[in-house]
Amino acid sequence: MNSADTAVSGSAAFTTADLRPSTVSVIVPVTERPEPLAELYREYAAPLRAAGHSFEFLFGCEPWARGLAGPVAALADAGEPVRVLEVANSAGETTLLKALAARAEGGIVITLPAYRRVESAVLPVLIARVEQGADMVLARRWPRRDSWINRLQNRLFHALVGRVSGGELHDIACGVRAMRREVLLDLPVYGDLARFLPLFAVREGYDVREVDAPQHRADVHTRIYGAGTYLRRLLDVLGLFFLLRFTDKPLRFFGLIGSSLLLGGAVLLLVLFIQRLGGEGIANRPFLLLGSLLAVLGVQAIALGLVGEIIVYLHAPSRRPYRLARTRTPRSEEAVATPVAADRQ
Amino acid sequence: MNGLDRERSGPHGWATTASAGGSSEPGPALSVVVPLYNEEGNIHPLVSAVREALAAVESWELLLVDDGSTDGTAARALECCGADPRVRLLRLARNYGQTAAMQAGFDHARGAVVVSMDGDMQNDPADIPRLVARLDEGFDLVAGYRERRRDKVLTRKVPSWLANRLIRRVTGVPIRDNGCSLKAFRRDLLHRLHLYADLHRFIPAVAAATAGARITEIPVRHHPRQYGRSKYGLSRTVKVLLDLLTVRMIQRVRERPLQLFGAGALAACVCGAVFAAFAAIAYARFGPDKAYSVVFPAVSLLWFGLGAYLLMLGLIAEAALREDLPGHGRNAPVVREVSGS
Numbered sequence: 001m002n003s004a005d006t007a008v009s010g011s012a013a014f015t016t017a018d019l020r021p022s023t024v025s026v027i028v029p030v031t032e033r034p035e036p037l038a039e040l041y042r043e044y045a046a047p048l049r050a051a052g053h054s055f056e057f058l059f060g061c062e063p064w065a066r067g068l069a070g071p072v073a074a075l076a077d078a079g080e081p082v083r084v085l086e087v088a089n090s091a092g093e094t095t096l097l098k099a100l101a102a103r104a105e106g107g108i109v110i111t112l113p114a115y116r117r118v119e120s121a122v123l124p125v126l127i128a129r130v131e132q133g134a135d136m137v138l139a140r141r142w143p144r145r146d147s148w149i150n151r152l153q154n155r156l157f158h159a160l161v162g163r164v165s166g167g168e169l170h171d172i173a174c175g176v177r178a179m180r181r182e183v184l185l186d187l188p189v190y191g192d193l194a195r196f197l198p199l200f201a202v203r204e205g206y207d208v209r210e211v212d213a214p215q216h217r218a219d220v221h222t223r224i225y226g227a228g229t230y231l232r233r234l235l236d237v238l239g240l241f242f243l244l245r246f247t248d249k250p251l252r253f254f255g256l257i258g259s260s261l262l263l264g265g266a267v268l269l270l271v272l273f274i275q276r277l278g279g280e281g282i283a284n285r286p287f288l289l290l291g292s293l294l295a296v297l298g299v300q301a302i303a304l305g306l307v308g309e310i311i312v313y314l315h316a317p318s319r320r321p322y323r324l325a326r327t328r329t330p331r332s333e334e335a336v337a338t339p340v341a342a343d344r345q
Numbered sequence: 346m347n348g349l350d351r352e353r354s355g356p357h358g359w360a361t362t363a364s365a366g367g368s369s370e371p372g373p374a375l376s377v378v379v380p381l382y383n384e385e386g387n388i389h390p391l392v393s394a395v396r397e398a399l400a401a402v403e404s405w406e407l408l409l410v411d412d413g414s415t416d417g418t419a420a421r422a423l424e425c426c427g428a429d430p431r432v433r434l435l436r437l438a439r440n441y442g443q444t445a446a447m448q449a450g451f452d453h454a455r456g457a458v459v460v461s462m463d464g465d466m467q468n469d470p471a472d473i474p475r476l477v478a479r480l481d482e483g484f485d486l487v488a489g490y491r492e493r494r495r496d497k498v499l500t501r502k503v504p505s506w507l508a509n510r511l512i513r514r515v516t517g518v519p520i521r522d523n524g525c526s527l528k529a530f531r532r533d534l535l536h537r538l539h540l541y542a543d544l545h546r547f548i549p550a551v552a553a554a555t556a557g558a559r560i561t562e563i564p565v566r567h568h569p570r571q572y573g574r575s576k577y578g579l580s581r582t583v584k585v586l587l588d589l590l591t592v593r594m595i596q597r598v599r600e601r602p603l604q605l606f607g608a609g610a611l612a613a614c615v616c617g618a619v620f621a622a623f624a625a626i627a628y629a630r631f632g633p634d635k636a637y638s639v640v641f642p643a644v645s646l647l648w649f650g651l652g653a654y655l656l657m658l659g660l661i662a663e664a665a666l667r668e669d670l671p672g673h674g675r676n677a678p679v680v681r682e683v684s685g686s
Contacts (some may be wrong), residue, residue, distance in 0.1 A: 148583075205439030207439065218570075248541050249543070251587050251591050251594075252587055255587040259587075278370065278639060283623065283627055286640070288640055288644055289640055289643055292620075292647045292648065293647060296647050296648065296651045297651065299655075300651065300654055300655075303606065303609065303654075304658065306662075307658055307661055310598050310602060310662050310665055311597060313595050314598075316539040317539050319541070319673040320448075320452075321444065322441045322446070322449045323438040323439075324436060324449070325361075325436035326438075
């Protein structure tokens, strides 16, 4: 049998007696609005200890947050399984997460925001689901305790994201997720895309599940952001749309836009040309300007798509356009439930 | 144990080309690669047909690539792997589409000759020995074309005929039937061929452009579909047109893209000059007050702007190309010894 697969050879092959408590690394990126980290550690470490897991906590902070990490560094001195890493040139939360995962020692990695989102009791449940064979398990804040405004925002965001990704996830913003360590390291995410980690996992063909977790009391406060935040989210989704669907075929995206514009412009110019042949003056027609503008924009978009195709083509030898499924024994094949997101062709 | 266990080499479920195509153990003479998507009814007939057709071949392997099927495809394929060690199964993590499935098969095929084939039993494995024989006459790629194609006329055959004509014209590669999956490849051609997106429809053109492949075609048999249903529809016309443009770009990219974009820039500037001339004429006749003296110059400037933009884009394309210097790596020319052979 394949040694790399023993931990995940399918739920049907498992009995509880087989389960060895896995080694778990909890990685905490200290980025926005962190809560006191020592308390956070105590709260979330307790259920892991109770479940008998061997675990470590990795706090990753950028240099500005070094002061915040002081109390947890003290915990490490006191013998708690805590490590604090400073990432000097981190470019966003994703880089931080990946850097932490690369230095984690556990086979299972849990990402935990530096603020309390869900009740800590969910952590052992997440771990159990990964041990049973899922690649990534998300905590979904449910039941929720917060106001209808928050829920409405969440619903709208996920409706939009769902349209773009085809996934049926309900709370990708929660940030509490458990996964096999190599899944996180494998995902092609960067910069500020950490929010969309589960969607990239679905796209890579990983088995992504959700687990309900009661929302933490500390997470309940109505959040209304500035207009800039919403604008950035919208841009994020646009970027996501492109990255998920068109990274290997940019001309499909730019070419479709460009050829529609070009077609519109060409029709306008043709109509004007015919009118001119009929003896009508066209020099004072704003449509001449509009037609030209559309045609020019169309050519620009197509040309940009072609440059995109050159880049994709040049990178093709170093990329692999597929990922193989993890090996499973035929016996466990039936036990593999349907993944969260439906595959699209 | 089963065909799958051999494929694993890394913790990510990735198997490397090196380990699959490496020289540690001699591979079979022939690999047959079959992408499968929800074809559970066709697998057993397919495997026995291949076994029958290749009875005279000394060593071969059949590589079934399960492209994220949701039916019993993988289970049926595993049964075949258990019954015959020459049958191997590759499973993709999700449904990636035919191109990626084919590339996965190519990456893991160990034969000196690789034959690709559809999994719907419309191709006839009995044609494989003929393809291979033709390959041995000094070709890198032998494509099959479907004589007396057995499909619906209006939705399949007519669009296919139009598409093939267009592809032939645009790419300049004289292949009658780009939609037929039954093809034979020499192994060293596949090392230079990297398929992605939906390029499987243009394999001959891409192979000729990037790998200097010597290509020919022979007629192959075609049977009506018996099990399962077709996964194609009419909706892909626009996609195919855009992909065709991509292939044209790939063909041209070995030359200087700046010259391609430069030609576009020149055309745009000619448009701009024409409208500038109109503007001058209008100005001479009507003076500066009329709308003419605004619209024409503005239109002229738009086109000149496009010219400048295309020129700059051409420069960026050159910069992207620098990454893979022409004459090196995949752009290295294919050189064959002609004398004394």
